Amino acid sequence: MINTKDTPAHPDGSPSRDPGLEEVHLRQQAIGVKLRHMFDEVVNEPVPDEFLEILRRADEASTKEGQ
């Protein structure tokens, strides 16, 4: 019954398709949306100053070395 063929999710389920298969696609798509949302939530967080500070110090140190 459940076809596990790895086809891309179908956005607007067409009624002619196997409803079981359609449901699997819908669920996989929903998981995909949530997954991206979870990841993007962190991407969209402001970067802590620490990161830029560390990089700035490293850059300064290497510039001095190079002189």
Added chain:
Amino acid sequence: MTSPSPAPRPPSANDGAFKAELVTLIPHLRAFARTLTGDPTSADDLAQEAMMKAWDARASYQMGTNMKAWTFMILRNQFYSEKRRSWRQTQLDQEAAERTLIAVDDPEAPVALDELRQALRTLPEEQREALILVGAGGFAYEEAAEICQCAVGTVKSRVSRARKALQATLERGGYERDGKSAGDAMRSILADADRLSGAGRG
């Protein structure tokens, strides 16, 4: 005069471009680190270490190639080499995670995202990272294979197995929340995804 340096480097024009590009990647490195460690604090430590490793290795990076994939590979290698060193700590973390999985019983908790996070923790590591890279990080299978240093076919099968396992876990309800029937996790994911994509389908 100049003091003897290991390798003569051109002045910092290249460094400037490298740094500018590296800075744009920090948010992505943080997100990837968060999915690997599952903990914001150690994730930021990991992301900072990876950022510095990338900076130190900038002479070996060719401008114009895929810096995002390159830095992700550095971060991933860093994660696994640290993990090998501290396997004991990792084991404890896993036990803690399993306890949390059972102990989540706050009926008011934001269900969908929380359950997805927890369901992700139940996946084998190599499946989780493959799914994150392809499904959330926006990498092609080929790029993910490069990052994980494995064959493209391996990435494809890991992603496919991860998707199925994740769905199965969410449909089982997995975590046995009090008073919630199995399948609630999947239902809340579906509802939330609908809201997020703003598609309002029936």
